[in-house]
Amino acid sequence: MSYERPNIEAMQGYVSGEQPEDPGAIKLNTNENPYPPAPEVAKVIAGFSADTLRRYPPPTADEFRAVAATLHGVTRDHLIATRGGDELLRLVITTFVDPGASIGTTDPTYSLYKTLAAVQDCPVVSIPLEPEQWQLPQDFAAQMNAAGVKLTLLVNPHAPTGHLVNQDQLRELATDLEGLLLIDEAYVDFVDPRLNYNATTLIHDLDNVIILRTLSKGYSLAGLRFGYGIAPPNLIAPMLIKTRDSYNLDLLSQKIALAAISNQSYASDTWARVRSERSRMQTSLEGLGFLVGASETNFLLATVSAIHHNQTTAKELYHRLKSSGVFVRYFSDERLRDKLRITIGTPAENNQLLTALGSILGQDLG
DSSP states (O other), X not given: OXXXXXXXXXXXXXXXXXXXXXXXXXXXXXXXXSSOOOXXXXXXXXXXXXXXXXXXXXXXXXXXXXXXXXXXTSOGGGEEEESHHHXXXXXXXXXXXXXXXXXXXXXXXXXXXXXXXXXXXXXXXXXXXOTTTTOOOTTHHHHHHHTTEEEEEEESSOTTTOOOOOHHHHHHHHHHOSSEEEEEOTTGGXXXXXXXXXXXXXXXXXXXXXXXXXXXSTTXXXXXXXXXXXXXXXXHHHIIIIISOTTOSOXXXXXXXXXHHHOHXXXXXXXXXXXXXXXXXXXXXXXTTOEEOOOSSSEEEEEOOTTSTTOOOHHHHHHHHHHTTEEOXXXXXXXXXXXXXXXXXXXXXXXXXXXXXXXXXXXXXX
C-alpha cells in the first residue's frame, strides 16, 4: 500500500548530474567553478570552533544579508538567505502559488522547476523558446497570462543554452505579466561585464520580481549549498517570517558564505578566467565541427553537426567521452538530444576534453 500523495506517486524526481567517484575524472558536466573558493574560506574553516555548535545559528543570517544587500545596492529587508537557490525556488512556490495553480517557464529550462511544481501539485505551462538563438517569443507574457500562470520561472542567463535576456526585455516582461516573475540568475556572475547587465534595478519599481542568486557557481561553493533571493520587502517578508525553515542555514555555512561574498576581487578574477576559456573553447569546438551558440554562462551548448564524417550522435559521443574519463552532460529531451552541454573547466581540463574529442572524431588538433 502506498502512502504517498497521488501527485507525488505520479511525479518523476529530479535527476542530478553524474558525480564520478574517480578523482582523476575530468568533470565538465555539472557547471561547477573550476577554481577553488577564496582563500578566506579556508581560513574560516580552519579557525572554526566546534564549541560554537552548541548554540543555534543566527536565524536569518543577518550579517550575510547585510553584506549582500550592500553589494547589490538594496537594504537587508530586500534579501533572504537560503539553503542553495533551490530552497528559494521551493519557498517561492509554497508561499505564493496555491496547489493546482499554474506555474510557467520556457522549453527547455532547468528541470528542477517541473519537479518542484509537481510537489506542489501545480501544472506547468512550458512555452518553447524560438529556434533561432533561443529567444523568448514576443507573446510570451500574453501566453502566460492567458493560461492563468501565477509564477513564471526564467533562468537568465538561460540554462542550458547560455542565452541572456537583457534587463530592458525583463522589465517589459515583468510589467506585462499578471503574476510573479522569478529571474533565476544562477550563472549571472559569468556575464560579460561590458553588457552592463543588472536586473536588480527592477525590484525598485516593480512589485512582482524576485531574483535568485547562488554561491554555487560564481563563488566556487557548490558543495556548501548557499543562495539568496533579492526582491521587494513585501515578497521577502512572508518567506523570511512564515514559510522558511527555522534556522535554515547552519553557522559554518553562514561564516563561509560571508567570507566568500566579501572577497569580490578574488571571485571576479575567477569569472574573468572562465570567460576567457569560454571564448577559446567555443572557437576550438567550432573547429571540430560543432555548432556552438553564444553563451554568458560557465558552459557551452554544442550541437553535434552532421559534418562529422562518422555521423557520431551526441549520445554516442557522451558515452565515448565518459569511457575516456571525461564527463559532459547529455539530455534526452527532444530539443536537446543532438547537443552536449560542456562546463568550462581549467585550461588543462579543457585541453584534455578537446584531445579526447579529436581522437574520437578522428581529427588532428595540431
